[in-house]
Amino acid sequence: MRVNLLGPFEVYAAGEPDSSAPAAQKVRQILAVLALNANRVVPSGRLVEELWADNPPASAGTALQTYVYQIRKRFGLGSPRGGGPVRADAGRPALSTVDGGYQLRLPEEHVDAFRFEPLVRRARKEFQDGQYLRARDSVATALALWRDAALVDVRKGPVLESEALRLNELYSGARDLRIHADLNLGRHHEVLSELTALATREPTNENTQRQLMLALYRTDRRADALRVYQSARESIADELGLDPSPELQALHTAILNSDESLLHAAGPAAPQAARPAPAAAVVQAPSHLPPPQGHLVGRRGQLARLSGALTPRAAGRPVVVVHGPPGSGKSELCLHAAEQAGRHYPDGRLFGRLLDAENRPVDRATVLRSFLRGLGATDGQLPSDVTDLGLMFRTWTADRRLLVVLDDVTDPADLALLLPSGKGCGALIGSRRRLFVPSATEEVELDRLPMDDCVRILTAAVADHRITMEPDGVRRLAGLCHGLPGALLAIAAKLRLRPHWAARQAIGWITESAKAHEDPLGTRARLDRSLARLPADVRSAFGTLFSAAGPDRLSPAAAAALLGTGEHRAETLLEELVEAYLLRPSAASPDGRFSYTWEPAMEVLRTHRGAAPEPVGGLGHPQAMAA
Template sequence: MSGTRFRILGPLEITGPEAGSGPEDGSGSGPGGESGSGTDAGGSSISYTPRAAKLRVVLGTLLVRANEVVSVDTLIDELWPTAPPRTATTTLQVYVSQVRKLLRSADPRHGQDALVTRSPGYVLRAVGEELDAAVFEEVSERGRRALAAGDFASASRLLRRAVGLWRGPVLSDTPHGPLLESAAVRLAEARMTALGERIQADLRLGRHHDLVGELQSLTAEHPLREDLRLHLMVALYRCSRAAEALEVYGVLRRTLVNELGIEPGPRSQRLHRRILEGDPALLHPGGEPQAPAGRAAGEGPAEGRAAMGRTAVRRAAVDRAAVDRAVMGEVTGPGSAHHGDGCLPGADPSFVGRGAELAEVERMLREDPGAVRVAVTGMPGIGKTAFAVEGAHRVADDFPDGRFFLELRPSDDRTPLTADEAVRLLHDVVRRADGTADGGPRESLASRRMLLVLDGADSAAQVREVLAAAPGSAALITGHRVPAGIDGLRTVVLGALTAGEARRMFDGAAEPSAVAEIVELCGGHPLALRIAAGLLGARPHWTAAALAARLRDERTRFGVLRTGDVQVRGHLLAAYASGAGAERRAFRLLGLLPPGEFAPGHAAAVLGLSEGDALDLVEGLVDAGLLEVAPGGGYRLPELLRLLAAEELSAREDAATVRAATERMCEAYAPQAEALTTTGPGPVPVPTAAAVHVHPVRSVRTAHPLRPVPARLARVAYEAGLWELTVRLAGGVEPEGGEEDAEGVCALALEAARRCGDRTAEARMLRVLGDLAWQWRRPGPAREHYERAWAVADDAGAREEAGRALVGLAELCLDTGAAPEAAELLRSAVTAMPAPEHVRGRYEACRALALVALESEGPDAARVWFGRCLDLARELRDVRLEAYALRSLRALHAPGSGGAGQPLETRPGVWRLRPRFSGASAAWASV
């Protein structure tokens, strides 16, 4: 498609070379209503942009996922977000046909190959400079690397070119469904990032006079973006307009407090102080604040550039600003100012939850206030500092000599304090709190009983020196890693907020189900939840449901979870970058594992290591706050860290490495799935009235003791082309999305079985599809699947699968009251499964024969068959099937067991009302 250009950074535009002569029919109007007239500014190309809105939706969706498979379901959701018509699939095929015709018109030579069908949808190929969004991302990345390398002229030129590609909001003339909306948010955030980096490069080039007007316009358009306000403050200060720069800070603070209930971030506060003090370094290019912590631009595979928001400037001595930082602690949010309570920052009035953890900290500090040391740890952004400050305020009465906050690892670009610096700072802070003059007599730290909040501990040695200077004082120590080697240390690990605690951040939100989804998508992460709640408060036109929809796309979630220069991703990335290379690689690969708890063996498989070596890395990640220990004894990658791991995996590992790790992971889960395939992933039955009367024609399912594997594993295996593993995994999956999700996984496994030539597996998946259709009361599709399963199994000589397909057909007959036909099919099924290894198949046949006997002969005849089921279940050693047979036998002895309208458990966990029958042709009760 070398002659076609796609533009989505603004209204949709598709142009082809003038030599393409326009639409094939020569009518002046292309297929689907596209314009066949008009040229670009240079007069060398013709527009083929479709006028029809639905065609623009199809094209836009394919283009934002260019060179990726876009599923049919995704396209249908985009075209009809609320209620797709029954003919949606057929209508979509018509639209795709029109798009293909349009592309052929735009480029007769290559257009026919641009849009190809790839299960489960379509791929639109766009390479090189054909797609403006791809050009934008490539050029902005080059600009970012130039900025990191100090080549500010090249950075400014490249980033200006990248931003110049934008003509308006993404696909501004196209209706947005969920995918286009999330893509628009992601790309808009990328544009703002590139724009901010271009402004940063221009400031480094001394172009502050030229930037003032642009920045004033941008801050009016984006009032909550702190980075733009900071750039404007620097530009104004360099233009000798310090008073206006201070006013910009005042407007920023009022906006954040009124809209979000938070104070400006640490960088804004530091810049404000520097302008107040008339810092001469700000007058020169290079003296402005740098970008917030994040991945260093141009960081290569060696990952040696883990500077993450730090500079090469090192301090030779402790200065007054360092003391100010230690006293104030720079805890953002309301109440962070100095309140006269020693040097402890004020409690955060928006602090919620942590009742159990705070009670434990109170207990530990009160039982031995003179010497206890408590480490507070957890994943980045989990609220360790706020928790420690809250805990210190709660026990204030037990520490009459003062509560002091010491920031050991400053949040700005400076290096962590050394142990000597920290001790000198503590002496200075205590002296200032006592009101004594500098250099005057002061009381020894050793004789005081204080509570020290040591925030951001960098090493055990650093902490030990401070504690040695104040041996009679208690300490609350925060940090990503527990400082091992400190005598008497106790640890409190902060995890995600509970659902109830998290909901308190959204007081006033009228959509509890949407709020619950937001909490889940944020993984209960306090910083993410605070930002989400702030966004809802700042944008009254947003609903909780709309925010939840924006957060669903994993690729854009981090872009949504930011306000100003406060962002979740930066916090997480800084902790990730501080680890050793082996830990970082392990973290990335563990992102392949499905959400939820995993065992050390699963980690070993995905890492390609022995279990012992893998466990060492896993425990290191736990110490770093990048993994959690799960309640069940395994490990868990918290939701937002899982997204970061996937992002880093995509950026830093080659396709061969990822595929090999994926194959090892799937191999590790396959035995578990195969065990469920053998025993059946059915539910543990719940024989209660509530389980029956709501929907008597549907199953009531609970978890099986043998835990199913997540459905996404089968999808991952299929996408990696691991056909045999797809089949092995599919038999024991746990669908996350109900009936459609279960059928989708089975359909993938069916296709995989055909690709690897496994006819028995093909028959099995057809039979499972029949079971699903039967369970959801769709007898037509169920019959079709069972008949196809029987034909494939019979042709392949798979006798047990053939027999089980006949059992399914027999149950369909029984549903309609055709008991004689059902009995005939079941006799054929038993005959088809004579071998000793066909025990499970014979069990299913006997179960169905018991149901036939119950309807046509009565309870006594049914007992014989359920008794055989019990013997076969014990031969299988399957406690679930054995329990079902015992329940059925007990039910037959119950009073009224032969009566009409009584609940009947037809399969384990599947209940239905008893039929009203008259002889062999009885009909099922209407429900």
């Protein structure tokens, strides 16, 4: 099965010489969205959005299942339900139903859009290396895949409209790159007629006007080049109310002065003669993401939701916030989602952590300098003032398509300077406290994992360990972690080092280590990161409440008695701890007052603190908490 999207929609089933794309428009739309996201989960909600925008009928779910069934039947894409995401190399093409959506399994080389983008990236790299002839050949091969505007004969809802816009913009960029390569190869006469037609069709496209002016000047038509500038200046002023860009004005001045440097084209054997790239050019798309730790278990629904939410749309950049209790796997989920969404952001993926290893806030200027260096800035170009750095970052990201991932965000005010400005950009924000981000387009909140997923994480991590022969022991170990992936992986790491252990030795290690004020599951370290940015009075209140022997459920009255304060003040402190994912509210009483229980990470610490005379790590001492 092969799918062509770069022009009229074509689908070639195995062994069939002619296209057999569906005739029904809604079926065409669904198949096009699935093909554009081949080997990735497409949430059902995104397909519903494509078909019916903001006004789906009550029968939308049933209708969607019918359309998917028609696609499966027509192209022999049957797949058992509930099979989960499948790998692109797992066999023949198939359309699978997974939690919350669908996934079309299809080799990427069988979709023309997926062949196009790597060729363009290669061409850009070759051009930047001064290999103009190779760059020209690579981009020409990419452009040959196009037959018309992307999905020209498919009715487009909001999802396909955004994707078609993105692909058509990529085509325009590739076409400009091919013309630029031709100009550097001295092929000015060959591109003149093409540039003249493009400049007439796109009078405010300054890149095209600049290329035409340069080609005319190099073919001894200086007066014509100056007339092109005058025409472009008038069009830009009339349609946009702006002056020409500094680059276009500089070229006009150079032509007026008969600048001989404009006559020199860099031939294939002389890459050193290439004109220097603009200051804001990207030498190579940065990829700053740390690698994920391993296979993600138990978060398929959230991962599909994040992947869909990170798809750029015409309405503007996606800004997605992920938050949850300490140890719930926020950072790992963000990294997997960023990897899946990476192909939507060809200009790079930047990563910044806003708390360092000592739980101290990382200066925003430090993060911005790292981002700008990744985008090609030199130290000499970087201003010292954080506001100027932020303005420079916004300028450099205005015309790019890149993803910014920010982890350990504790204050929404930190985001003002760190979010990219371009509509083709996206941002993924991870936080261990609840955040209100006004620009957020999607929020995902994590909770503890079900027991079955905990068991799967543990057994998958130590598949060759003797403990897998003790199903009851594995479940007891998993239960000690209260559904937290971080704690489960800490147990797995110890078991990998001690293959001779049985379940009772592992349980004993956890219990005795906790009694000795150690941190066997890494829970206290994660707690320290959550406490680091809380006000001193909130940390002190946490220490007092955590160390108190009593019921696990706290009412404002009980908290007030322990803290020696009024109920209103106690309730305020309790809600601060809820925002930090250290407590969670339970059902309200008839008078509207909530009671509160400990979050899973706190349950781990309280469960394993044993009979030690001091709370784990001294966390219950108010003076220590304030310090």
